[in-house]
Amino acid sequence: MNAPPRLFITGASSGIGEALAKYYAARGGTLGLAARDHEKLVTVAKALATLGARQVTCYPLDVADAAQLQAAAEDFITRHGAPDIVIANAGVSSGTLTEYAEDLAAFRRILETNVFGLSATFSPFIAAMRNAVGDGRARRLVGIASIAGIRGLPSAGAYSASKAAAITYLESLRVELRSSGIKVVTIAPGYIKTPMTAVNPYPMPFLLSADEAAQRFARAIDRGVSYTVIPWQMGIVAKVLRLLPNGFYDRLFAKAPRKPKVL
Helix, strand or coil: CCCCCEEEEECCCCHHHHHHHHHHHCCCCEEEEEECCHHHHHHHHHHHHHHCCCEEEEEECCCCCHHHHHHHHHHHHHHHCCCCEEEECCCCCCCECCCCHHHHHHHHHHHHHHHHHHHHHHHHHHHHHHHHCCCCCCEEEEEECCHHHCCCCCCEHHHHHHHHHHHHHHHHHHHHCCCCCEEEEEEEECCEECCCCCCCCCCCCCCEEHHHHHHHHHHHHHHCCCEEEECHHHHHHHHHHHHCCHHHHHHHHCCCCCCCCCC
């Protein structure tokens, strides 16, 4: 029987992060939960204890702050040892338009959180995870990207750019760590029912609940897949979008519903 996992999850106070925490708690996991909202983290942690989590440690932090993540990683490793899985899930989204100077702050925030936040999350754990390889436990670095990174979506330039960068960054990291014993897993979700998508004023095909998404994510993480789109139907959509000529894509999406501003 596999030993209960040790995990560090960012963006764990709601949505996908919370659902993943619950999934692994039910399997007796030891969890480090990171998010900006301390009160929500504590609420989630209390719920995890009733599900069977072995230990839960909360880290109120901002993933755009590398020093905070460094301190959290050191504390987690001291308490629990090298994690088996680090899930960089924290992300923000908002409608943005380049022509409006007031949107530049949102551009910066989205890119800092969704791109820099990935590397800031992984960096302080890699040495410990590499040194622990060989103890019989699988090691995974998991980055949550999005199908929004496949092509640029109107009024979502910052979000699409951040997720495209995330996919490319994670691919680079995967190759860098190929011989280390640590697998890098890129998950590009379609529409998942979370607070982030609740504000979308348009239809969301193949919408998954956060709990169902967490189960599918966990299966992909366990297999150590290099890249996957969940749900699979959105993977087909993503492949079609990649193949569309620019002129046709532009006409098709020029009048697409716009993402609302929330930052």
